[in-house]
Amino acid sequence: MEKDKILVIEDNQEVRENILEILELSNYEIVEAAHGKEGVEQAFATLPDLILCDVMMPELDGFGVLRILGRDIRTRDIPFIFLTAKTEKLDFRKGMGLGADDYITKPFDDTDLLAAIEMRLSKRKRLEAKTSPQQLTSPARFQQDLDAWLENREERHFQSKAIVFEEGQIANYLYYVQHGVVKSFMLNELGKELITGLFNPGQFMGYLPILQDQVYNENAMALEEATVKLIPKKDFLEFLHRTQGASDHFLKKLAQNVTRMEQLLLDIAYSSVRKRLANALLDLSEQFQSDEFSISRENLANVIGTAKETLIRTLSDFKDERLISIEQHKIQILNKGKLQNMPN
Structure with a gap:
């Protein structure tokens, strides 16, 4: 019987070795990483069944690891458990909002750790067992569907500081950044600007007002020369309904954006x-x-x-x-x- 593979991302060598020993004795296949960047590389290379990840690490912290893996179709559905000494409610909400499945505070005993792992692995296997082969959509298949859907779409080129869309306009298009960087921002009555997001190649903009059937509630401007693909509203909604995995993809993006905006507002306020x-x-x-x-x-x-x-x-x-x-x-x-x- 094939062993479940677990990726452990932990910068403290003593803690990491202790976790590895527990998991090896429990007959799991182990992959280890000493920091966040290595963890991301190992996740893409090995595609583990579950990830245990520390929060506070140099170079790339646990939240950063989860954000990066959550953007990729190959890794976004892997169960993800945070290991941390931090117990603040805000950090817990941030991690769960980004898509973490569980949160274990240090120090923890072997029983709690193994119980959390077994529960998440069992839940995933039950969900997979309930899904028929016809319903299953591999990450590679969804990416193929997405690439084909984006092919031959209308492209527009924007010079630096050119407006892509404006607050109050009817949301007729979903925007996909092909090249360059685009910022979204809001203006108050005095014209003071607050940047709400930066969008790099491979990212979508403007889907929330389409889903809400409202006008754009913010502005978008090219920070540098940019190429953006335009997808008509009708095509986007049809894609969500007919393509397996599409709704899940955009729902996760929405959850990540809500969490980021909550953090931004809390930072500004406090x-x-x-x-x-x-x-x-x-x-x-x-x-x-x-x-x-x-x-x-x-x-x-x-x-x-x-x-x-x-x-x-x-x-x-x-x-x-x-x-x-x-x-x-x-x-x-x-x-x-x-x-x-x-x-x-």
């Missing part, structure tokens, strides 16, 4: 500028999947909801503290651990 900037830099690193990325001072200020002058001073402080390096519009994160643990 966090210091330093804390907001630290969180924004970490989030941008995850979105661009790199510790180095380009963003203007004005746009970064609008991401965290502060004045440009305040942002520049805080960036300078971070640079002096060797948390980041700055070269023109390029920012490189040098110390993720300190940014993750930035006091409020």
Whole structure:
């Protein structure tokens, strides 16, 4: 009988080795990773049956790992359990909102760990057993369906700072970023801008107002030269209804966006500028999947909801503290651990 494969992502070697020993004695096949980036690579390479992942790690934390795996059709349905010493309610909500299946706080005993693993694996197997072969859609098949659906769609090219769509327009199209980066943003009565999202190649924009049958509730603008595909509303809704896995794909995207917006609003309401900037830099690193990325001072200020002058001073402080390096519009994160643990 084939063993269930479990990927353990944990930066603390002693804790990781202890977990590996428990799992090996319980007859599981084990794959290990010492940090988040390695964990993502191992997940794509081995496609495990379940993932155990620490939250606080250097380079890429557990939330970042879950976001990246949740975007990929091959890994988004793998049961995901967080292992963490953090017990704050907000962190729990953030993890579950991103799609985690369970949350185990350290220290934990062997029985609790194994019970959580067995429950998630059993639940997945029951769901698979109830699904007929005709209903099953492999990740590769869904990706093929998605690629075919996007092929030969109308493309529009936008120069930097060109408007893609505006708040109040009728939501007639779903937008797919083919090339470049597009930002979504809102404006208050005084014209002050708050950036609500950054969209890279391979990401969709504008599906929520289509599902709600409403107008666009925000604006979208190209941050650089961009190519965007336009999918008519009718085609999008038909795709959701007739394509296995499509509804699940977009529902997960919606859940991730809601969680991100909750975090953004909480940061603006309660966090210091330093804390907001630290969180924004970490989030941008995850979105661009790199510790180095380009963003203007004005746009970064609008991401965290502060004045440009305040942002520049805080960036300078971070640079002096060797948390980041700055070269023109390029920012490189040098110390993720300190940014993750930035006091409020």
